[in-house]
Amino acid sequence: MSTISVYPDAAIEQFLKSPAGLPPDGESYSFEASDNDARGGLAFLVFALVVATVSLTVRSYTKLKLMKQWNTEDTLLLLSLAMFVFYFAEAILSGQHGASRHMWAITLQDYYLGLEHVNLCSVAFCIFQALVKVAILLQFRRIFVPSHLSVRESVLHYIIYATIGTTVVFYTIMTFCTIWICNPREAFWNPYVKGVCMDWITLSKAVALFTVISDFALLFIPVFPVIRLQMANKKKIAVIAVFAVGFIDCIAAILRTYYTWRLVEETDYSWNTSIQGMCTALEMSFGILVATLPIVPRFYKHLREHGPIATARRLTGPQESQENQAGSKFANKPSVECKKDSRGAKSIIGLPGRCGPTPNNTRHTKSDSGLYTEISSPARATVANETCMKFDPYEKPEDDCYTTDLKWSRKTGR
Template sequence: MHQSVDYNAPAMAPPPGVVPNFNEPAGNPSLGYGIVISSSVISVLAVAARLVSSAIAKKFVLEDLLLVIALGIFAGNQYVTYDLSIYPGVWAHQWDINNEFLIHFLYNIHLGAVFYGPIAMCIKVAILVNWLRVFVPHGIRDATWWILQTLLWVNVVFYVITTLTEIFRCWPREIIWNPFIEDEGSCPIDVEAQNIATSLLNFISDTTILAMPQWIIWKLHLPRNRKWGMSFLFVVGLGAWTFGIVRLVYFVKLLDTEDVVWPMSGVAIWTIWEVTTGFLIMGIPAFPRIAKAMPVSESVASFFRSFSSGSKPTSQNTSKGNNPQWQFMYKPKSRRRRSVFEISELETHDLVSIRSTEDVEAGRARPELTAPGGAQSPSQLQTP
């Protein structure tokens, strides 16, 4: 049964001295347009770079499919955000919309929440599967493998459950977005607690995604300047970690206010940038391979090469047949079968074959196959 309600009245009583303005709410539509358009362009470019890189390698993997699915669902989320940017705009207040529009607003928020679970799951599973491919040698079941596998399946189970509970948290479902229904149905799911739990899981998984590559890279037998260069390729994860924390802050604000419209702008904005950064984590390492395939590849790729080498080859270290250090990681193309995925110009198993000191001491790697500096010589690097 619906309440007898004035749908033209303000959706919330305004503060003293404030006059509701339905025609020109205090929200900022232009900011919303800019965020939606810019994040959409960045996300599309990141996924396109990944797909082009895989096409160049003539090998598409599970991560590519997951990113395409995530991008498709993200388009739906972007449409919802764009719709609310038109009216009332981001950072609007609830007293500047009427009760009729509040129903539309809450329905769009519900759609955004439903979209978020599959998007986050696909991106994070893609990242974690890729980390397994890059950092764990085939057949190895070490601590890294168990951490990544555990986090992967926890994310899958959690996001499937939270998506279903978001869809069916009230019955009839109209109660989710229509606060003027009473005396029928129920909402047994505490959606606020669920949102906080989602944000906390994001924090844990984002922290792991940020820290895991750094933890592995800094254990490798490599010169410090090369470690810094390789770390740079993965540091974009810091963005997702930061945006996830800010998103959590705005969720907490929702617990202490009746004006749900204003903090929801913060949740929407930082969710968009968190997701966009997730696409970048997978897309940025693909750009060097694309640059190398371009007609002007040598000049373009040298820019990226400088990050991982820490120095450019000189006549001194290239003379007399000596290979410069960076050639351990940047080898000319050969006829041998290449890895299914490259991080920058790095072969997948250039990373996993460079053993840490602990692995060598424990006898899990054969020192005789290790070149100076910890990297295997190019002739010994084989993809299983």
């Protein structure tokens, strides 16, 4: 049996209706406390869950729809969100039994019933941490360890997998210890069930400390690979700033550790549990957010090119020629016009492009501005009634637009 209400003795029932703790000096017993604190805690939990859900939805859409790929870390993140939802539900149930209220404002019966849900919250937290940290580390491995580099030559490879192994082993042990913290389990929250229990204070402190250490490890692992990237310092700072969002996760872990110490050293257990729970929810939310941020630029680019603003800009912009709208993949790009000079050679007016069919003595070059242009020889043969087709000036033209012996040059000035 899992509830205290099975004990019908009138004296015991009267005892269970008594306050769970003694009030400090100047305070009095009151079971009619305001629910403002409970509502505030609920609003915070909802906010944390919404942030995690929205960020993971953006990541999943980007990976499946835009990038056309799905990796192991994506599955782990979905499982971690499921554990966050489970944590959210158990936190709500614990709040209904007195969490977010002081011990002298709840009954012993509510206190004991709430302990069961607090225990399940701890189980969900351990599983979540293992899933989300492994997902982030696998993502680091995919981003920062080149595929062509030998495993033996990559120190970062060993660091990442050593961290993964340590994380999995620790949280697996803590999960099982939290589930079977007492034998039988009911002895943890039911004072009328005799059993043998582990030292839950030591377990709570161990989980809190390891979480802080591992969060800071995940914060610093990508710093050195980013510094070594061959890019402008401004871009390096931007990339580091993206991963630095994880510092908020570290702050939440520190706060959770602080309230864990207060939880085990002070008597106002129900009040400290609620604050610890909010710090835990913040840490879980930003853990998922950190895993999502490397994918956000790709999603932002998609919105910029295909979102409502881009659609409105295309609708209000100048109408394109009927030729460009007739099934060409270049329909939305400016048209290109060709002309012949006095010697019979062709040149391009407007943006760089090409006219076809192309004689065999045509070559292209990339200018200082990064645009590909077509260079025509004075000896080119003329072709009557030619039609023009533009290619993207920032990309190499497709092979089927040119003759087989066409020479391509990316050297500026040639």
